[in-house]
Amino acid sequence: MxxxxxxxxxxxxxxxxxxxxxxxxxxxxxxxxPSETQMMNMYDVTRTTIRKAISNLVNEGLLMQIHGKGxxxxxxxxxxxxxxxxxxxxxxxxxxxTPVSHVLEKQIVVENKTRFLKLVRLRGxxxxxxxLWLTIDTSYIPLSLFPGIDRYDFAEQSLxxxxxxxxxxxPQKATLGIYPIIGDSRTKxxxxxxxxxxxxxxxxxxxxxxxxxxxxxxxIYGPNVEFKVATYV
Amino acid sequence: MxxxxxxxxxxxxxxxxxxxxxxxxxxxxxxxxPSETQMMNMYDVTRTTIRKAISNLVNEGLLMQIHGKGxxxxxxxxxxxxxxxxxxxxxxxxxxxTPVSHVLEKQIVVENKTRFLKLVRLRGxxxxxxxLWLTIDTSYIPLSLFPGIDRYDFAEQSLxxxxxxxxxxxPQKATLGIYPIIGDSRTKxxxxxxxxxxxxxxxxxxxxxxxxxxxxxxxIYGPNVEFKVATYV
DNA sequence: CAGTGGTCTAGACCACCAC
DNA sequence: TGGTGGTCTAGACCACTGC
Numbered sequence: 001m002x003x004x005x006x007x008x009x010x011x012x013x014x015x016x017x018x019x020x021x022x023x024x025x026x027x028x029x030x031x032x033x034p035s036e037t038q039m040m041n042m043y044d045v046t047r048t049t050i051r052k053a054i055s056n057l058v059n060e061g062l063l064m065q066i067h068g069k070g071x072x073x074x075x076x077x078x079x080x081x082x083x084x085x086x087x088x089x090x091x092x093x094x095x096x097x098t099p100v101s102h103v104l105e106k107q108i109v110v111e112n113k114t115r116f117l118k119l120v121r122l123r124g125x126x127x128x129x130x131x132l133w134l135t136i137d138t139s140y141i142p143l144s145l146f147p148g149i150d151r152y153d154f155a156e157q158s159l160x161x162x163x164x165x166x167x168x169x170x171p172q173k174a175t176l177g178i179y180p181i182i183g184d185s186r187t188k189x190x191x192x193x194x195x196x197x198x199x200x201x202x203x204x205x206x207x208x209x210x211x212x213x214x215x216x217x218x219x220i221y222g223p224n225v226e227f228k229v230a231t232y233v
Numbered sequence: 234m235x236x237x238x239x240x241x242x243x244x245x246x247x248x249x250x251x252x253x254x255x256x257x258x259x260x261x262x263x264x265x266x267p268s269e270t271q272m273m274n275m276y277d278v279t280r281t282t283i284r285k286a287i288s289n290l291v292n293e294g295l296l297m298q299i300h301g302k303g304x305x306x307x308x309x310x311x312x313x314x315x316x317x318x319x320x321x322x323x324x325x326x327x328x329x330x331t332p333v334s335h336v337l338e339k340q341i342v343v344e345n346k347t348r349f350l351k352l353v354r355l356r357g358x359x360x361x362x363x364x365l366w367l368t369i370d371t372s373y374i375p376l377s378l379f380p381g382i383d384r385y386d387f388a389e390q391s392l393x394x395x396x397x398x399x400x401x402x403x404p405q406k407a408t409l410g411i412y413p414i415i416g417d418s419r420t421k422x423x424x425x426x427x428x429x430x431x432x433x434x435x436x437x438x439x440x441x442x443x444x445x446x447x448x449x450x451x452x453i454y455g456p457n458v459e460f461k462v463a464t465y466v
Numbered sequence: 467c468a469g470t471g472g473t474c475t476a477g478a479c480c481a482c483c484a485c
Numbered sequence: 486t487g488g489t490g491g492t493c494t495a496g497a498c499c500a501c502t503g504c
Contacts, residue, residue: 009472009473009474010473010474011473011474032489035488035489035490036489036490037488037489037490045474045475046474046475046476046477047475047476047477047490048281048473048474048475048476049473049474049475051490051491052473052474059292065489065490065491066482066483066489066490067481067482067483067489067490067491068481068482068483068484068488068489068490069482069483069484069489069490070483070488070489070490071489071490178411178433179433180413180414180430180431180432180433181413181431182431196429197413197415198413198414198415198431198432199413199431200411200412200413200433242491242492242493243492243493244492244493265470268469268470268471269470269471270469270470270471278493278494279493279494279495279496280471280494280495280496281492281493281494281495282492282493282494284471284472285492285493298470298471298472299470299471299501299502300470300471300472300500300501300502301469301470301471301500301501301502301503302470302471302501302502302503303469303470303471303502304470304471
């Protein structure tokens with residue numbers, strides 16, 4: 001239920017509850033969720049608050065509103081966005097594959113008087129006989145937002161799981177620059193290729209639902225990755 | 234001024250006025266725009282309406298709000314998503330630059346028993362002394378959906394303008410694969426560079442608002458283009 | 467401290483959809 | 486016709502920023 005004494009705004013609490021209902025399947029793909037009026041009664045808040053929550057979920061792409069009909073669940077199937085941001089681990093799991101992470105580097109660095117956890121991971125998925133490496137991720141996580149996050153072992157659990165469960169921050173939006181690069185010798189060695197083929201690198205910032213920057217990232221996508229985007233004009 | 238009898242909602246009218254003020258430079262990059270309270274008096278609407286307009290512009294990436302300080306203009310340089318799809322011509326015009334298109338190839342081709350107009354264009358913007366070339370676009374447009382579209386001269390008018398005005402079809406969504414490539418000799422010659430630097434290519438399909446595929450495209454982005462994406466998880 | 471944006475209430479009227 | 490979302494009003498209180 002909603003907690004009015006919580007510092008988390010009602011519409012965010014509501015938003016998370018509705019999102020849970022969608023992702024867990026209680027609100028089913030293609031069907032309508034309770035109407036705004038019904039939710040007003042269910043949660044005892046005004047329509048403005050309901051609409052703010054729904055509006056954010058529409059922006060997230062989970063819901064869709066049709067005038068006169070209702071609010072529909074529209075779980076776009078796996079538009080396999082830029083995975084690092086929708087959670088690498090989950091996206092691999094959904095393909096029924098086993099995700100693997102190697103932590104290459106993990107240390108505290110200082111930049112502009114701010115302390116960050118620098119985390120470099122080689123990530124991929126396990127195959128019968130070998131591992132298919134997919135990305136090299138470099139993350140900078142501000143310790144002020146995630147105190148003590150350097151204690152966790154990210155070979156064992158996913159970064160976003162920890163952020164979500166331990167710190168209650170959910171990555172929501174990312175702005176990225178996309179650049180073509182020629183891999184250097186370390187990159188070639190990690191991915192296991194030799195020719196001078198071009199790769200994709202994405203570099204940018206990740207924000208939570210309040211617009212707070214939670215992470216700076218740089219991802220190099222290996223030669224086995226297909227990079228897909230869906231845009232709405 | 235705002236027109237209450239217009240069928241266009243007040244917040245949309247407001248939104249357009251503010252956007253104009255930003256793009257025309259009356260509201261300057263990095264500076265604050267009038268506060269919400271001031272705008273309430275300026276336009277004689279409630280704060281809710283102001284906030285709805287601002288909120289949309291924040292989502293567009295033109296504004297940014299900071300609690301306690303104000304609402305700032307943040308014209309991200311060249312955020313210009315995947316321009317080909319939001320309309321190359323318009324996006325260049327909004328920067329107060331002059332768009333230029335060279336038609337390199339225009340012919341009717343048949344594939345899978347379907348007739349397409351194949352259109353290859355070199356696109357860029359005009360500078361004082363020279364032209365800065367930005368992309369090489371290859372489009373395949375089904376003639377069944379756009380009968381007679383091969384008659385138009387796309388050096389003079391934009392493809393999306395013609396689709397919109399003459400055929401009443403508005404491109405809405407695109408699904409793209411993004412690939413790194415090494416430009417071939419023709420590419421190098423067109424963009425005017427020589428080294429073996431990697432470039433970005435985007436390849437995919439464009440759909441109208443009903444989900445009908447209106448175009449297949451392949452865009453090669455030149456070395457002067459920064460490729461930015463914003464994703465919501 | 468005054469001014470800003472952030473959240474929320476309790477209404478109102480309208481346009482659209484299905485029956 | 487009743488229910489849905491779309492727009493808008495006129496307030497309220499709070500948290501953050503800068504002086």
